[in-house]
Amino acid sequence: MNVRDLLNTKAEAALEAAGCPPGTAAIVGPATRPEFGDYQANGALGAAKRMKANPRELAQRTVDAMALDDIATCAVTGPGFISLTLADTFLGEVLAQDTGIERTGAGQRIVIDYSHPNLAKEMHVGHLRSTIIGDALARTLEALGYEVVRQNHVGDWGTGFGMLVAHLGDVERAGDPGREELKDLERFYQEARRRFAEDESFAERARDVVVRLQQGDDEMGAIWQRYIDISMSHCQEVYDLLGVSLTPRDVRGESAYNDDLDTVVEELSEAGLLTEDAGALCVFLDEFRGRDGKITPVIVRKSDGGYLYHSTDLAAVRYRVRELAADRVLYVVDARQALHFRQLFAVCKEAGYDGSASLEHHPFGVMQGPGGRPFATRDGNVMRLTDLLTEAIDRAREVVAEKSPHLGADEQARVARVVGIGAVKYADLSKNRTSDYVFDWQAMLSFDGNTAPYLQYAYARIQSLFRRGGVDAESLTGMPTIDTPEEHMLALTLARRQETLEQVAAQAMPHFLCAWLYDLASAFMRFYENCPVLEEGPTHNSRLLLCRSTADGIRTGLGLLGIETVERM
């Protein structure tokens, strides 16, 4: 149940009954301080101003008109706020009737464009954020009932692949089936580039390969395909290690749109959008005119006839709207491409490619290494994602070995993987910033504060409680009785799950879910300190129910972020 929506609806009805114009916003949100209750409605203040009425009097009339039944109590506080406090019996019922996440998104289709590594090279730390933020959104939206179509728009086309395919062809002719050389994509890429720079005849062949590829040459296409398959399998290994839900079925790379590019140009031309400038086909839109009077154009086709990322992205929008019937298309892409997307969406609008779909760029800042410096290895190269994840697991293993010597070697290894990977993902997902974010091993693995290990620990602790008490959590029945302040706060937090998830979906911001999980774990820890659970007596079953709801909330919540839990750690 979306409690916030429920209260908001009731508050808006009451505002209208109190004399406000229909549609007056109640603005119900969590209370800013505990002494103001659980939720507060701020709408009466603004409404009173517009009506030139006394805010406290209007708020009081609203309170009098509130049809809350036994859901909550409310009162006017301060200059005209309405404080709402949920009834303990209501909270108990909400938890007892909770049958899981409500599928409020049923019937809507959302395309999410994320990860999109460049297959010319190995995945590096720069691909991490898009991959895990996109994946968390995909999982969360799916849980809410949306039909999610994952689109991994991999970079598998363009001039760079000429030299790679030419080089692979040479390597294969020399006897190596290619697999050996391609084990290290980074080295293979450097080698191809070295030849391209030093050997003019090779460079010429590489350029010829690009042309032949675009013309649909079978032989070159076969070599290209072998290269892509191997590179893609590297990516899949990273996805599997990272615990990301992407599969080969979600791949629809730049090459997939090759045959649509001429059509896009034709359609834009028919729409009267194209201008030839210095041999290139451009779209000049007035909204991209700066104070200096110049317009930053969108180049759809280069003067040599080649295509650019704008062209491919236009074709992709066209496909996603027409073929995939998307209601929303979410681009989880680096903030540095903000201008590109503003232009892309503007052109799509002009060309009618967006239909009735909402095209949204959800940007994020670059990940910086410790100390706020660019994330690089000692020799100055970009760090491979595999190396980063391996280090995370290694670091977690050290901590686990120290803190959990009671676990066997296999279990320690499993816990280290779950904790290490979870720490990396959560550290990223818990931040809202569109600006850059600083990667800090110590903070994410410190096992204190708003981190994945803290949440995983809270979960494991509840499982331990069940084991110690000989409780089969699944068999528990009944309704929890909420009594103490700690129980109230815990139950309230649990009841806020649905509204939190809907907020994540609406704004494409997973950090709201992280904040909720941290609130939940914190509320549980306080409850745990103050309310004996296993003590026999009238509170026994009720508190076990709260424990179960908390454990479920943490496990499924982390699951929506793509993070696992363990029963012991």
Added chain:
RNA sequence: GCGCCCGUAGCUCAGUUGGAUAGAGCGUUGGCCUCCGGAGCCAAAGGCCACAGGUUCGAAUCCUGUCGGGCGUGCCA
């Protein structure tokens, strides 16, 4: 030059169509285990929300300007 984003506690970050006394965590200091896992809990200290104006009953939030930082900017993606 033009454009976009950002500036909140020593550090990393929250702050929900503008709302009450700006909140967490880390770090610091001090408490709490004969008690369900101390990877925990409680408390204290720490802020002219970059600066200056403006709008408003009310501004970290909206507008203008200044300073500082990051990024982008017609044929890479």
